[in-house]
Amino acid sequence: MTTCYNVPNLMPFELAKSTLLSNIKKITETESILIQNADNRILAKVITSPLNVPAFNNSAMDGYAIRDDALSDKNVTSPPFTQFKLVGTSLAGTPFKGELNNGECIRIMTGAVVPQSANSVVMQENVDANSDVLITLLHPAKLHSNIRIAGEDILQGHTLFNAGHKLNAIDIGLLSSLGLTTVNVYRKLKVAVFSTGDELKMPGETLQQGDIYESNSQVLVAMLQRLNVDVISLGIIEDDRKEIADAFFKADELADVVITSGGVSVGDADYTKDILNDIGDIGFWKVAIKPGKPFAFGTLPNSVFFGLPGNPVSAVVTFHQLAVPALRYMSGGNQIPSIKLNAVTTHSIKKKAGRMDFQRGIMAVNPKGDLQVTPLSAQGSGILSSISRANCYIILAQDNQGHQAGETVSIELFDSILS
Numbered sequence: 001m002t003t004c005y006n007v008p009n010l011m012p013f014e015l016a017k018s019t020l021l022s023n024i025k026k027i028t029e030t031e032s033i034l035i036q037n038a039d040n041r042i043l044a045k046v047i048t049s050p051l052n053v054p055a056f057n058n059s060a061m062d063g064y065a066i067r068d069d070a071l072s073d074k075n076v077t078s079p080p081f082t083q084f085k086l087v088g089t090s091l092a093g094t095p096f097k098g099e100l101n102n103g104e105c106i107r108i109m110t111g112a113v114v115p116q117s118a119n120s121v122v123m124q125e126n127v128d129a130n131s132d133v134l135i136t137l138l139h140p141a142k143l144h145s146n147i148r149i150a151g152e153d154i155l156q157g158h159t160l161f162n163a164g165h166k167l168n169a170i171d172i173g174l175l176s177s178l179g180l181t182t183v184n185v186y187r188k189l190k191v192a193v194f195s196t197g198d199e200l201k202m203p204g205e206t207l208q209q210g211d212i213y214e215s216n217s218q219v220l221v222a223m224l225q226r227l228n229v230d231v232i233s234l235g236i237i238e239d240d241r242k243e244i245a246d247a248f249f250k251a252d253e254l255a256d257v258v259i260t261s262g263g264v265s266v267g268d269a270d271y272t273k274d275i276l277n278d279i280g281d282i283g284f285w286k287v288a289i290k291p292g293k294p295f296a297f298g299t300l301p302n303s304v305f306f307g308l309p310g311n312p313v314s315a316v317v318t319f320h321q322l323a324v325p326a327l328r329y330m331s332g333g334n335q336i337p338s339i340k341l342n343a344v345t346t347h348s349i350k351k352k353a354g355r356m357d358f359q360r361g362i363m364a365v366n367p368k369g370d371l372q373v374t375p376l377s378a379q380g381s382g383i384l385s386s387i388s389r390a391n392c393y394i395i396l397a398q399d400n401q402g403h404q405a406g407e408t409v410s411i412e413l414f415d416s417i418l419s
């Protein structure tokens with residue numbers, strides 16, 4: 001572990017993120033699971049196609065597969081073969097057995113095998129088929145029209161997905177189209193979560209003077225579920241040396257990653273700091289971001305630790321911006337770049353130089369069709385409702401000193417973790 005996190009000044013956001021990423025390791029254990037259960041799991045091995053998809057040339061239309069040898073030269077039919085002799089039928093799952101001679105055709109349905117000897121499929125709307133033995137083309141046919149070529153979707157032997165790819169519903173369809181029943185994925189990351197604070201009560205409990213209902217661990221657990229990790233929720237831990245130490249030992253034993261909220265700012269950090277320094281190698285960082293300056297990161301005997309600030313918006317922003325990329329990496333997955341866009345701010349934005357701001361905003365398309373963003377008026381780090389109403393961050397660089405209404409700012413759309 002590097003020790004660059006004990007810098008006296010604020011650590012720039014990008015440095016914090018890259019330091020985190022260079023001090024964690026990817027999971028190594030993998031498992032084979034049914035493809036039906038593979039949504040949102042991360043591939044541990046490359047998938048190479050064992051076959052061509054489609055496996056054979058097949059018809060894209062209901063109509064007639066024709067053979068006109070002149071087509072290959074002229075590309076378009078012309079007399080004498082405006083009429084074709086009907087010699088059979090090819091249905092999806094029941095191919096025509098045989099080949100066509102020049103001037104012959106078969107009735108063919110969508111998905112049915114196109115005989116090797118056929119060189120075009122004519123859709124039935126373009127054919128006069130009143131006779132049982134002859135069809136007449138109403139328009140010239142084109143070479144290779146309406147034929148789906150073997151391997152045009154996926155070629156046998158080609159790489160479909162690399163390791164690190166997160167599977168989605170479409171991907172599962174592709175795996176199924178290759179005839180695969182199981183897939184090799186990284187095991188799920190185990191993440192333990194607890195909140196510290198004497199003032200915290202669970203919803204349903206009675207509040208005493210000065211108490212508040214706990215929300216951070218609920219938010220974190222829900223966001224972790226979006227990441228598809230196994231969550232171990234250890235609830236609320238009092239600000240008590242022994243309780244906190246026990247919670248850390250238990251969490252470290254059960255999980256690959258331990259995430260806490262509260263107790264990392266200067267005021268009440270002392271227990272946590274002492275305990276963590278005893279049992280692990282932890283750095284207390286001051287990251288140059290707003291919200292979310294206090295943040296702790298390091299290693300425990302068996303796990304990696306992220307200490308988030310207690311203020312609810314700070315906890316969300318530090319988790320989302322710093323912990324999520326780390327968790328994705330540890331889970332074996334590729335980084336998913338956030339979507340950054342330019343938008344015109346509808347209101348002025350206040351900002352002091354010194355920290356990078358992740359202000360919360362509502363992005364919309366204005367009547368002219370341009371992107372605009374409305375910064376939420378409540379930007380306090382304790383005001384969770386502000387992030388609930390937002391759909392994007394307004395990203396303001398460390399040295400930025402605010403904006404007038406009408407200026408262009410950079411926004412980052414909330415991803416699937418936050419929306």
Ligand code: AMP
Pocket residue numbers: 195196197199200212213214215216217261262263264265267268309310311312
């Ligand atoms: P701390 O980081 O422990 O100094 O807490 C900073 C602020 O966040 C205080 O107002 C705490 O009451 C509040 N806070 C801490 N933990 C939580 C939590 N789990 N849920 C909601 N608010 C919290």
Ligand code: MG
Pocket residue numbers: 196197198262263268310
């Ligand atoms: Mg506290």
